[in-house]
Amino acid sequence: MKKKYHLFEVYGIELEYMLVKNDTFKVAPIVDKLLTSKAGKLIADIENGDIAWSNELVAHVIELKTNGPAKSLDNLSKKFHANVLEMNRLLEPLNTKLLGSASHPLMNPNTDTQLWKHSYSEVYALYNTIFNCKGHGWSNVQSTHLNLPFYDDKEFEKLHAAIRIVLPLLPGLCASSPILECQITGFKDTRLEFYKTNQKEIPDLTGMVIPERVFSKLDYYATIFEPIKRAIRPYDKNKILDQHFLNSRGAIARFDRNAIEIRLMDIQECPKADIAICAFVIEVLKALVNKEFCTLQTQKSWTKQDLFLILDDAIKNAEDSKITTIEYLKLFGLNTPVTLGEVWNHLYQHIKPKLHKSHYPAIELILEQGTLATRVLKALEKDPSEKNIIAVYGQLQDCLQNNTLFQP
Template sequence: MKKKYHLFEVYGIELEYMLVYKKSLKTAAIVDALLTAKNGALTSDIENGPIAWSNELVGHVVELKTNGPTKNLNSLSDLFHQNIIEINTLLKNFNAQLLPTASHPLMNPLTDTMLWKHNYSEVYELYNRLFNCKGHGWSNVQSTHINLPFFNDNEFKQLHAAIRILLPLIPGLCASSPIHQGQDTGFKDTRLEYYKTNQKEIPQLTGVVIPEAVYTTRDYYTTIFEPIKKAIKPYDTAHILEHHFLNSRGAIARFDRHAIEIRLVDIQECPKADIAICILIIEVIKLLVSEKLSSLNLQETWHEQVLFDILNPIIKDAENYHIPHVEYLNLFGINESIDVKALWSHLYTLVKPAIDTSHHEAIETILNHGTLATRILKAIQNDFSENQIIKTYQNLADCLHNNTMFVP
């Protein structure tokens, strides 16, 4: 049994990065070579002090994560950055480097995808048979995951209610995937546009992205896990898939580790930005849990479809979307229709005293200059030539290596 923690006692953060060749920025499916270079022999997980490294579904994505729960969020930007420098140093031998943002702007997933062929490969092969993982929604997605603990059903209810309310706003803070295959997709958060439908063959897995309004362990199993198990049973004849692993909503309850994992955050240009965003999201969730803005009874009544209808246009327009739902804005102490950027500015003002000053610059860069998707498109200047895209994303790779914000 995993140790149980109370609300906001500890945190878990996961960051996914793509490996690319330096000159061309083409995907480099050499995570196995990277892990071997670090460890001396191939392993799917490496503990590197307070940060761990692991593989993902495809051969060109590596995940960095806190090595177990941590109490100290403020140190994570530097810790992740140290690991990024170490990885980039190892990748020099392969003429490769890490690339940030939630999707590669030039990748063709049909030709550039190589599934992980080592540990857990049987799981990935089954997923590939079910959903065809050679698509943008599977092989061209990098995200940040935030894990928040709960101790019992009462704490689960408080946390789940608050997270569900905040999920629609997340792309308006951190969208970073506006370009696919050299084209402006029209979506600031193309990763989430694919997220909605990349498991459409078995819709019980993702639902409507926003999890259902369930607030006890028993109700969660009845409403979410049991339909997932029933739907997957005809396909998973070898019984290798597990319900926690299959649940693909935008926030998932991990009862096996007494936590909720938020999955709607696009990864940014550097850990400085990622951790600042995580801290802002966490502080707003704390504020919602405190019921200073709206009551728990009010928060838990919102239906997932209504919240999805708010999320959906924000996936497209991010911070620029004007929210017409005043009843929803009331949950955050706002009594008139405003855009997403103004709402995040309002929430930042409320929680800023609780956020270490080392994170203010990153948050204020986003609020003043727009989401990373907006800043990328500004840097592109409507020139979607391969040269201009490579130049812009090489600058983003430099931001990652130096842990600096991207301001075109």
């Protein structure tokens, strides 16, 4: 039986990166070659000390993750970065390099998507049959996943309540997908705009992105897992899809490993930014669990519909999203209408003393200069020509290589 951990005792972080050709800047569906060149043969999951490598649904995306639960976030940025450097060295002879950010700005998903053809391929093939995984919502959506443990129902209740109310705020910190197919989309978090509907064929899987008001294992199974199982049954004749795998809400309960996985964070330009954001979000969640702003009952009272309205505007406007719902702002100790960016500034002042100093520069740059989406748009200066996009995203590749934040 797997060891169970208490709230905030350990953390799990997953980062997804695109492989991009140096000469054409097209996505490079050669993750199998990268894994082979690391291991000497094709292995889908490679343990590399404290970090593990694994494939994803599409053949141009690789995932780096903590190899088991991590006790601290303080040195994780350096560990992830060391693995990025190793991957880029292995990709050099293949004329390919890693790229951060949540969506490739030039990719045409209909012509450029190749699904992973090796392990788990029957699962991916079935998904493709049901949903057609060639759309942007499947093949061009790189994210950061944060896994947080809970020990029992009591801890699950507190953690799920806190996470649900923080989800609508995340695009104001993490949005990094303002461009698709050479177009400024009008959404700073276009990844999440697709996330809302990419499983529209079976609406029970994603729900309203914000999870339902369920605060025990029994309730979660009855309210979320059972409808998912019923909805997938006609499609999954051989019963190969797992309910944990199918649940696509913005935060999912993993009772198989007693954790909640937050999935609404766009990946950033470098691990330093991602780990700082994760550390920031964790401290905000701790403050909520400790009832520093409001009671547990108040947190639990918010419906998915009301939270989704706030999230939906944040997907479009990120840190510039205006929040006028005073009752929501009171959850975080505010009582006048403010922007999402101002909410994060307020939260940062509150939790800053508890945060490791190594995270200050990254968070302060994001709070002062805007989300990565905002900084990319500023750098493009309203010129989304292919040449200009490649120049700007080439700088993002340098940021990943050097583990530095992007400044236009």
